[in-house]
Amino acid sequence: MKKRILVAPLNWGLGHATRCIPIINALIANNFEPVIASDGVALKLLRKEFPSLSSIELPSYNVTYAKKGKHFKLKLLKDSPKLLKAIKAEKKAIDYILDNNNIAGIISDNRLGVRSKKVVSVFITHQLNVLSGNTTWLSTKVHQKIIKKFNECWVPDTEGDINLSGKLGHSTHFEISTKYIGPLSRFTKTNTVIKNDLMVLLSGPEPQRTLLEKKLFLELKNFSGKVLFVKGLMENEQTIQVIGNITIYNYMTSTLLEKSLNESAVVISRSGYTTVMDLAKLNKKAFFIPTPGQFEQEYLAKRLTELLLVPSCNQDAFTLAKLDKVNTYKGLKAFDFEVDFKELFSLF
Incomplete structure (x- = not known):
């Protein structure tokens, strides 16, 4: 047995x-x-x-x-x-x-x-x-x-x-x-064609998840590129909604999430440690918005910004213009x- x-x-x-x-x-x-x-x-x-x-x-x-x-x-x-x-x-x-x-x-x-x-x-x-x-x-x-x-x-x-x-x-x-x-990390990096200019990956306890979701929808209204938005809501049925240039999923299973992340140029997310590990495995450029008041996420975001790997800011300070910083940072890299x-x- x-x-x-x-x-x-x-x-x-x-x-x-x-x-x-x-x-x-x-x-x-x-x-x-x-x-x-x-x-x-x-x-x-x-x-x-x-x-x-x-x-x-x-x-x-x-x-x-x-x-x-x-x-x-x-x-x-x-x-x-x-x-x-x-x-x-x-x-x-x-x-x-x-x-x-x-x-x-x-x-x-x-x-x-x-x-x-x-x-x-x-x-x-x-x-x-x-x-x-x-x-x-x-x-x-x-x-x-x-x-x-x-x-x-x-x-x-x-x-x-x-x-x-x-x-x-x-x-x-x-x-x-x-x-x-x-x-x-549950993911593997693949060399694939980039289909999304930006991917938003939300998760975390309420009410902060919803507050960030609203903030990002407001800011991304004026984003001209293609956006894939994953809310991180584990509901019984998967839902897909398209509003202009934004495709919205309530959640994704690992296989689809791995594919979508590989196909995205930049990822906006919380700076939770698991997300950091996943994005490092996939060698991603990212922008981090730590959960307000969560010292661990604030520390990780600050550390990775100081190492010139990933830009970050607090939730209230985020604006679309801040994404311009992403290309001046190195992005995350996987360890052998x-x-x-x-x-x-x-x-x-």
Whole structure:
């Protein structure tokens, strides 16, 4: 019998779920049987990607963003009792899942309660340091304390000086077995004809996703080139709408998204870490608009702008004219990094 491995990404935007796709594919290729566990849009996306795999719904964290970026930390603090309750429910759910599903190991992508002493439990994160402004020391300490309860930590980045995550994924004070597994992406670069001058790729929790969508539609009215706009709404049916030079999808599955990104000259998106990894794999020129108040995205956007790779600005400041900067930046490039999944999975 194949060993069954529970793969559980956090439902916070689509990034955690999408970067688990190459992990799930690698498990299948190495003769394991992945079992998907998540909630909300993350679960919906993975069920669409892997319809033949078993999947289990986990308790939801139900965390939403503040409408104003400056209230982000306060909103998170206010939501913390709800978060702790969800983590407790998650642990209870894992005990039940292990008792009834013959699970041999766990891979948790940022789900804090998805672990067990009964089986080997791995935590995937690019945030060994959790940025939260003047409370960074505290959020980092709390996060690292939780990670230490796992058997191993996998960081989707390279260990050396040339890396994507910067200080997020690199810590000198972290006492747990840590493996740098290279940037994770479900995509492959193809040399294809460019069909879209611009592609908009939205995702992330509400209400910020909708606020950016409205802002971009307003600005792109005056864009003369061809635009492909993906809203990042995981609905039951895929919808396609054409308004002038803009083609609008509610969502795309991996195959179509990979094709569309390869066919697009420039991508506008959030600066979430999974998006950064995907665009690096595809060697893309981009423009980043970090989620207001999300320190991690603001740090990544600022860092990549300072490295002259990708221009960025905050949400309120974005105008169509800012896209003129894109060609003066180098764009993102992939790393030559091969993951030895066989060695990685030998833990199980």
